[in-house]
Amino acid sequence: MSETNALADQLRKMIVAQKYGLSDRLPPERELCQAFNVTRHQMRTALALLEKNGLIWRHVGRGTFVGPRPVLNLEEVAYLSELVSAEQIVTVRHSIEPELARLAAENANKSDLVRIRDCATGCTQAADWRGYEAWDTNLHLAIARAAHNKLYLYFFETLNVVRRGMVWKQTRTTPGPAQDYCSFEQHESIVAAIETGDARRAKKAMSAHLKSVYARVFPEMR
Known part of the structure; x- marks a missing residue:
């Protein structure tokens, strides 16, 4: 394993261990360099590799964030969130995500498959519900990306942001799954x-x- 790949793997493990969720901001490059005892060039090269693989995205002046670079107009999404109901979100998910899974089975490459499997494993190994939900979100996103259909991905990401902003009626009776x-x-x-x-x-x-x-969330919709 190259030096860059090794550092990128260490960063990925840090994201998992510290339970960073989708769109969470990572520490500044300066702090990461100190934590891993590497140069700024080495850190940027490793971060570039993670970004290429869709695990993070970077914005000059704002920082480094977990997940793929958003392609959405967030103001429009916020407005949309005020108009839709939870039941409408469920209906659209039932329409979009099974088709994304079908396309992923047809179009996924080796890297996609590794990412999907890693996310599924992350779900089973999560120590608490917050960790599980982060990995579950990443799993569904990895499947959507593996479909390799940019228009479907745009619809999925819009739906995902609206869904994450909704308050769901799901009671947790245990610390984790x-x-x-x-x-x-x-x-x-x-x-x-x-x-x-x-x-x-x-x-x-x-x-x-x-x-x-x-x-489980809407028993009346069975």
């Missing part, structure tokens, strides 16, 4: 289908997963 949490098996079905290129099964598995999730 149990080892037999139902979504783990559902995630595995989706990921396995994408890995084997089974588009029909991937679409069906994603649909079943979303129905299960929202049956």
